[in-house]
Amino acid sequence: MRVKLSVNGSVYEREVEEHFTLLRFLREELGFTGAKEGCGAGECGACTVFLDGKTVNSCMVLAVEADGSEVETIEGQALNGSLSDIQAAFDRHHAVQCGYCTGGMVLSVKELLKRIPKPTVPQIKEGIEGNFCRCTGYQQIIEAVLDVSGQAESAGKGELKHA
Amino acid sequence: MLHKFRYVNPGDRSELLDLLAENGSSAKLLAGGTDLLVNIRGGVQRPQLLIDVKKVKGFQGISWSVTDGLVIRPGVTINELLRDATVRDKFSLLAECAHDLASYQVRNRATVIGNIVNASPCSDMAPGLLCLGARVVISSKRGERELPLAEFFTGVKKTVLASDEILERLVVPAAAVGARGSYRKLKRIQGHDLGIIGVALMKKDGLISLGISSSAPTPVLVTGLHEGDAEEVLVAASRKATSPISDVRCSKEYREFMIGTFVKRLNREVK
Numbered sequence: 001m002r003v004k005l006s007v008n009g010s011v012y013e014r015e016v017e018e019h020f021t022l023l024r025f026l027r028e029e030l031g032f033t034g035a036k037e038g039c040g041a042g043e044c045g046a047c048t049v050f051l052d053g054k055t056v057n058s059c060m061v062l063a064v065e066a067d068g069s070e071v072e073t074i075e076g077q078a079l080n081g082s083l084s085d086i087q088a089a090f091d092r093h094h095a096v097q098c099g100y101c102t103g104g105m106v107l108s109v110k111e112l113l114k115r116i117p118k119p120t121v122p123q124i125k126e127g128i129e130g131n132f133c134r135c136t137g138y139q140q141i142i143e144a145v146l147d148v149s150g151q152a153e154s155a156g157k158g159e160l161k162h163a
Numbered sequence: 164m165l166h167k168f169r170y171v172n173p174g175d176r177s178e179l180l181d182l183l184a185e186n187g188s189s190a191k192l193l194a195g196g197t198d199l200l201v202n203i204r205g206g207v208q209r210p211q212l213l214i215d216v217k218k219v220k221g222f223q224g225i226s227w228s229v230t231d232g233l234v235i236r237p238g239v240t241i242n243e244l245l246r247d248a249t250v251r252d253k254f255s256l257l258a259e260c261a262h263d264l265a266s267y268q269v270r271n272r273a274t275v276i277g278n279i280v281n282a283s284p285c286s287d288m289a290p291g292l293l294c295l296g297a298r299v300v301i302s303s304k305r306g307e308r309e310l311p312l313a314e315f316f317t318g319v320k321k322t323v324l325a326s327d328e329i330l331e332r333l334v335v336p337a338a339a340v341g342a343r344g345s346y347r348k349l350k351r352i353q354g355h356d357l358g359i360i361g362v363a364l365m366k367k368d369g370l371i372s373l374g375i376s377s378s379a380p381t382p383v384l385v386t387g388l389h390e391g392d393a394e395e396v397l398v399a400a401s402r403k404a405t406s407p408i409s410d411v412r413c414s415k416e417y418r419e420f421m422i423g424t425f426v427k428r429l430n431r432e433v434k
Contacts, residue, residue: 001170018170018213021200041201042269043355054242054271060200061272062193064170065215108267129354130266 003067007032008076016063022056023047025063026073034074034103038132045131048104049073055111057130074103077110086110089148090141093155097135105131109145118149165203172215176302179219179329184304186212187326193217194237195273197265198281216329225250233335241270241278241288254335256344256365260291263348266355279312280330282322282381289316289382290363290374291346295339300332307331316381342367345433347425351412359412360421362401364429366390371397371430378405378422397430398423 004013007030016025026032026049038044040059047059050072077084083091086109096102105128112119112127119127124145125138133141146155170193173179183190191210193199194217202208216222216237223238227249235244241261244250250258264270264278264287278288279299289312297312304327312333315322324330344365350356361376371392373385385404388397407418 017167019165019167021165040204042197042265045266045268048268055268056272057197057268060195060197060269062170062196062200062213065172065193065196065217111267125354127267130268 001064001067003064005066005069005071007071008073018062018064020063021059022049022051022061022063022066022071023058025066026058026071029063032073032075036100036103038100042130043132044101045104045108045128046101048107048131050107050111055108072107074106077106084110085148086113086144089144093140093144093147095136095140095144097133101131101133101135105133105141109141109148112145113149118151119145121146121154165200166206166209168203168210169212170215171212172218174218175220176222179214179216180302180304180327182212182214183329184327186214190214190326192237192280192329194277195240195269197269197273198277198283222331227253229337231334232337232339235275235333235335237274237276237329237331239275241265241273241275242267244275245270253340254291254295256291256294256342256346256363257288257335259344259346260287260361260363263287263346263358263361269355276330276333279315279333280322280324282316282318282320284319284380284382285358285361285377286382287346287348287358287361287376290361290376291344291365292333292335293374293382293384294344294363294365294372295335295342298334298336299330300334301328302331303328309334313384319380339367343433345429347429349421349425357412360407360418360425362422362425362429364426364433366433373397373401373404373426375401375405375422378407378418380406394427394430397426401426 036046038046042057042060049058052069086106108128108131124142143155190212193213193215222236225247226234245261278286299315300309342365346363348361349359358377363374365372369390371388376382383404385400401422407415409415
């Protein structure tokens with residue numbers, strides 16, 4: 001089936017197998033390898049992308065379902081070589097270790113901050129509950145989110161108060 | 164990796180019903196895909212054709228009126244339900260159930276009707292919808308039929324739906340407005356997880372209803388209870404209606420104990 005969709009603002013038109021997931025299409029056909037396959041079952045969030053402005057697990061969306069849609073991936077976050085504010089905060093707080101979850105994590109944080117510009121720690125935890133990180137223990141990620149949302153005083157230096 | 168299948172996305176209802184009538188048993192309806200595509204990936208289901216319901220005209224949105232009640236159509240996602248002003252204002256029990264379902268990304272995609280037709284014993288939407296007296300409207304080329312949600316489930320992942328039928332509308336009657344209720348889900352972790360058990364308790368006009376998931380082959384509804392009934396009476400009724408099993412998540416005895424605990428807590432919390 002022929003699909004036409006935009007990824008990070010550029011339009012792509014391709015013939016795609018109907019049983020290909022959006023994740024597989026992005027990675028294997030278009031070369032956007034920032035979205036990863038972790039569990040393939042909607043648990044881990046490593047495949048998170050924006051589909052028409054909403055975060056989805058791209059392992060559970062068919063490429064053909066995304067026909068006519070606007071997709072945004074982690075590759076679209078840094079502009080002209082400059083990290084986005086969220087990416088820069090992740091960098092400052094060492095919220096990245098192996099990096100496998102980071103793309104999805106950054107996009108889920110972006111979605112969270114669109115809804116709740118100054119989230120509390122419980123709201124941050126809920127906002128990223130669909131993204132597993134097996135390295136950082138989440139603390140640095142939560143600090144990065146507090147920082148980027150203008151709550152640096154709450155972010156502390158690794159002494160996060162747990163809610 | 165998914166096996167090869169065909170995909171169609173009909174634009175109108177009659178086209179959809181024709182497709183179902185022709186392909187019924189070898190086809191599956193696709194809405195959010197958060198259960199179906201996982202099942203296909205795991206080899207649990209091998210449909211030859213996926214029929215996408217999301218583009219069908221008239222299958223989107225939630226509507227509310229005193230005459231028709233709250234009507235939920237096949238395209239409505241869990242997050243759409245959560246954002247709906249009528250749901251938040253008049254059916255907060257449903258919003259609580261929806262909020263406990265999976266993660267934000269999954270809720271962006273998963274549909275309310277999908278959570279019902281999948282007929283998982285651990286459905287999060289079923290306990291609230293059962294308490295509220297929801298009804299299902301089922302369509303096929305042969306016509307339309309309507310029945311209480313309580314009569315829809317027939318077993319683990321089994322429903323009354325024939326292969327040519329679709330659950331086209333979920334209807335919460337206007338009579339349920341004014342009910343007070345709450346939902347509690349026991350999980351292994353605070354984040355998103357399948358329920359160990361789920362209990363909804365609703366009070367209205369002096370009566371109490373319980374909707375219980377992960378405790379029997381299907382989600383169950385318990386009625387015939389009254390405000391003012393002793394806690395032991397409520398617990399005994401929940402015990403009688405359920406038949407939990409031991410599995411990877413916990414033992415039968417723990418489930419039995421926690422159903423009773425949740426019923427008691429909810430009865431105290433829901434004023």
